[in-house]
Amino acid sequence: MDDLLKEFLVETNESLDTVDVELVRFEQEPDNAEILGNIFRLVHTIKGTCGFLGLPRLEALAHAAESLMSKFRDGMPVSGDAVTLVLFAIDRIKEILGELEANQREPAGSDTDLIRQLDEMRKSGATPAPRAAARRTVGTLVRQTLERPLEPGEASLDELERAFRDAPGPAPSKPAVAVEDKPLERPDDKLASQSIRVSIDTLEHLMTMVSELVLTRNQLLDIMRRHDDSEFKVPLQRLSNVTAELQDGVMRTRMQPIGNAWQKLPRIVRDLSAELGKDIELEMHGADTELDRQVLERIKDPLTHMVRNSADHGLESRAERIAAGKPEKGIIRLSAYHEGGHIIIGVADDGRGLDIGRIRHQVLASGLATESELEKMSEAQIQKFIFTPGFSTARRVTSVSGRGVGMDVVRSHIDQIGGTIDVQSAQGKGLNFTIKIPLTLAIISALIVESGGERFAIPQLSVLELVRVHGKSEHRIERIKDAAVLRLRNKLLPLVRMSSLLQLDGDRAIPDRGFIVVLRVGAQTFGVVVDCVFHTEEIVVKPMASKLRHIAMFSGNTILGDGSVILIVDPNGVSQATGDWAASGTGAHTDHEAGARAVAENTISLLVFRAGTPEPKAVPLSLVTRLEEIDCTKIELSNGRYMVQYRGQLMPLIGASDGVRIKRDGAQPLLVFSDGSRSMGLVVDEIVDIVEDRLDIHVGSDRSGVLGSAVVRGQATEIIDVGHFLPLAYADWFRGQDLRATARRERTLLLVDDSAFFRNMLSPVLKAAGYEVTAVESAHEALATLKKGERFDALVTDIDMPGMDGFALAEAVRGEQQFSEMPIIALSSTATPELIERGRQVGLHDYVAKFDRQSLIAALKTCLFRPA
């Protein structure tokens, strides 16, 4: 690209961002001549440069905008409409610039529509024009100097100045275009000459070199420690200090004021306030607080999201505010300051704050915690639930925010750069988010471990704790057949060996003793077994070579003080590699047959066990809350039923089949099912395995408690109907407090699923929850049933169906006027963000994993019993 054009694009884009901000300020303070002067100058510069470069379309547009603004300067009152129009014009200029950057020439097209509007606005602006003409004579050409020699292709300032003056205004009337108001012209002239533009590549290179210098110094210091008496000692000390200072200085060049990330916000808030009909003021404090460029890039989006949230959900409507005795204008306050090696960013509003009641409700409905657990929590703890994935208190889906992605996404962004986020809220008074992030990502603290004879660095940010296990330790490694888990403070953590993950050796078995690094990635927690743990060290992250960048397990490499190169493990990659099983709460599929589970969409995880008979039985793993082994002496007989004290409550025990006997001594294996505050233990003889397999179920069992049999791992296996056992434990299992409070009459559901297994599994569950269920096996049948005139309160449909799938069905249903309001809930075994987004588009109310009974019931409840 032409150098001049490139320079122009860079500068213009910067100016335009500034104009955006300034215009919004201008609307608030129309009398401020300084702001107006700034805007005018910026647009004027754009126009002049366009003329110089031969970009007629841009020039015409900038000219029209400028003419309108010169009217403001002459005293025309500034209206919101006028500012909106100018903002439109600026958006159009940005569009053209975008294409200009891509194609290196102006796109074809015409802006006469906008130019006409701008002109009309200018003419209707009433105030007298003659003064403008008079001012045209003001000002003389001042010779301008540039404090460096001209580079080839550059135009001197004088040439540019001439271009400004000579640039003809394409509009017929030529008002005070080229007025040069010298005193206003360059208030920051001094500032400009104190800074220079340096390309990012140069800075990056400098940074690399300094990193290497730091490493070399570390090596030298290492050698020095071994030779006590040396004449090198003093100079080396000096070198060390200078290096540290140099490192500090170079790091500072990567710093940018956080204001850069805020630049677009005033405009966004202004647009939102128009869209939502709220009066919003955006306050910004500490915009010049600096942080690393890389970090800055990555917090831009979360910050924008949070400000949108505040405007949309946080601040009340004008009427509500007046009713609450607050000032009409809502305030969103952004702030930033340094603290230690961190930057603290605050996003606060004086809106309604978090509604604890609603959070509780939502937490209970989605089964994130039980009522008794909530009882014990402080308000602050409950507020933290807003960061849980999938949690949203927004009652409506608006175009602004509340699309089901919310604060959890913000948190995961902040997690990724090693930051933390906290929330303080006072109901009715406002909400205050505090984000704490490290100033830089180039140097991180890492834990050095050894596995399979190699050393690796694990970023300290992801490490929750280190656990050492041996025969006598309190924490033990337990096994569910091949899968190893660690029981840690009553939680089961899936374990994986680092060396098998990295295929360093053939030995896949997890030893009984060793070190376990507990990692947390997003919502997942799992343990990585390593051979040895050394120490933590500040390391300089170097990128992986391009030939090795495809290996998801590593995020980079580094040189240690002793000169050796080690790889930095990427916790995200590890979690993905282990994700399949970590998510289902079981162990790793280490056997190689599992490699054949490529057809993951059609397979489900089944827990295989024996109870009563030698034939295996199975239940979908996701229905099981926990696997337990209870000491038989703890089992009590009360009122003719077996009970056990479990987590402070009495839990009834039910035999998984008639033949099963509760053991007299030793440990009794149980499958625990929980719903809200209740739990039930299903007594089995032996837990055999967890398998991932296709389910071809042959339905048609007459026996209660058995859905049918299927071939699992080549063996006929009975599939247990959990819905049968739950009411045995509590007669009112599903009809408890949930429905008494809400249900007046039986709600009707239409369930669509092509698999007989799911229809048979879900129908009883839904019936037990108090719904009247009609199950059909295809989308076509569902449409036919609906068209026959049957009324349903909600539609629950599978997504992956042959022929017409769930999306198509949802679209078809939404197309019919009389059903357009009917809630639709989709069930699917795969839930990627893309699919969920697609679901939102076709009008699905919710998207639930196929076996997640609790979420399904919760989703139905939120759809059908919405608080009015």
Added chain:
Amino acid sequence: MFVPARLTRVPLAPPEVAGILNLRGRVVTALDMRSRLDLGARAPDAPVMAIGIEYKSESYGLLVDSVGEVMALRNDACEPKPANLDARLWRVAAGIYRLDGQLMVVLDVDRVLDIKNGAVAA
């Protein structure tokens, strides 16, 4: 030209990648030319040399058995590689020089470094 020391293995990397190492503060990706040319593994205690190259602003080290001499050759003396050249060599060769009494294959750096990223045994 350097003698590679303290090579760090890279798990899950393509087989040609012998590892990464620190060469005066730079992280160098070492490619084993024996593996690249399918010549079979080197004896464990055999001497090894590395040729350092800079390619697309990254550093690579080609591990070889030994280094002969540095020669200045004329570009126009390079002859096209014969069609019946060993397939393993043919893939990475740029051409052939006729020296006194023997032929010498010139390797094409682009092709030598063109290792398939996806070819990892999953």
